[in-house]
Each structure stands twice: as structure tokens, then as C-alpha cells.
Amino acid sequence: MKDKLSNKFPNIEFTEDSKFLTMIISQDNYFELMQFLHDDLGFDYLFSMTGMDWGKELGVTNHLENTKTQEMVVVKVMFADREKPEIETLENIWKTAHLHEREIFDLFGVNFKGHSVMKRILLTEDWEGYPMRKDWMDETKMIIR
Numbered sequence: 001m002k003d004k005l006s007n008k009f010p011n012i013e014f015t016e017d018s019k020f021l022t023m024i025i026s027q028d029n030y031f032e033l034m035q036f037l038h039d040d041l042g043f044d045y046l047f048s049m050t051g052m053d054w055g056k057e058l059g060v061t062n063h064l065e066n067t068k069t070q071e072m073v074v075v076k077v078m079f080a081d082r083e084k085p086e087i088e089t090l091e092n093i094w095k096t097a098h099l100h101e102r103e104i105f106d107l108f109g110v111n112f113k114g115h116s117v118m119k120r121i122l123l124t125e126d127w128e129g130y131p132m133r134k135d136w137m138d139e140t141k142m143i144i145r
Contacts, residue, residue: 004040034075044094046093047065058078058082059079087111091114091116098116107130
């Protein structure tokens with residue numbers, strides 16, 4: 001699988017940070033890679049999608065499974081623009097992306113282009129900021145002991 005992916009996506013980076021095959025892809029190739037994993041390699045289940053704040057970069061980590069072979073992979077993407085992170089939605093590939101993307105939008109401020117309902121899901125519409133970002137501060141909502 002690594003060879004197929006490397007041939008199709010020369011800028012893909014593989015890491016050894018989990019028990020799954022883990023790859024990091026650029027924003028430019030993210031949607032194409034995800035479509036390839038689904039259509040050509042049979043990864044039919046997106047079981048986890050998580051917003052990430054690594055300090056300098058915001059990003060998204062996806063866990064996929066091919067339910068026929070039980071293979072699992074991790075795909076990470078980091079955003080070049082921390083102030084306006086934006087990427088294509090995956091909800092047209094995997095329906096499970098719908099709620100994951102809304103939660104990531106709500107808590108990290110990542111906009112998923114083409115998403116059918118890109119609005120807050122947990123916090124109120126008038127909430128300011130994104131509380132899962134490491135740089136988020138709101139003295140009125142913090143409990144100090």
C-alpha cells in the first residue's frame with residue numbers, strides 16, 4: 001500500500017507514530033488522497049476525525065478502516081493558515097464526516113468547504129473563539145482555583 005500511495009502522491013510523508021500506517025499530506029492533495037483511499041483502496045469507514053492544535057499548526061487527524069480487510073490508516077493534514085484554516089469537506093465520501101467536521105469547526109474554527117451545514121454544533125451561535133485551540137483565552141468562562 002505504501003508504494004501505491006507514494007507513486008500517486010510523491011509528497012506524502014509516512015511516520016511511525018502509531019500501530020497504524022500513518023501519513024501526512026499537504027492541504028493541496030488532501031481531498032484527492034482521501035478519495036483515492038476510499039475509491040481505490042477500499043477504506044469505506046471514517047471512524048474518527050479529530051481537530052488538532054500542535055502549537056504552530058492547526059490540523060485534522062483522520063482514522064480510516066477498510067472493513068473487508070480490517071486494515072486501518074491514519075491521515076494527518078496541517079493548515080498553512082492558522083487564522084483561516086480551510087479544507088474540503090469529506091461528507092460526500094463518508095457520511096460520518098458530517099458531525100465530526102461540525103465539531104471541529106465549532107471547537108477549532110476549521111472551515112470545511114462544501115459542507116452542507118457548516119455551523120456550530122456544541123456551543124451557542126454567539127460564542128466567540130474556539131476553545132480547543134491552545135491560544136484561546138476567555139477570562140469570563142475560565143474557572144481559576
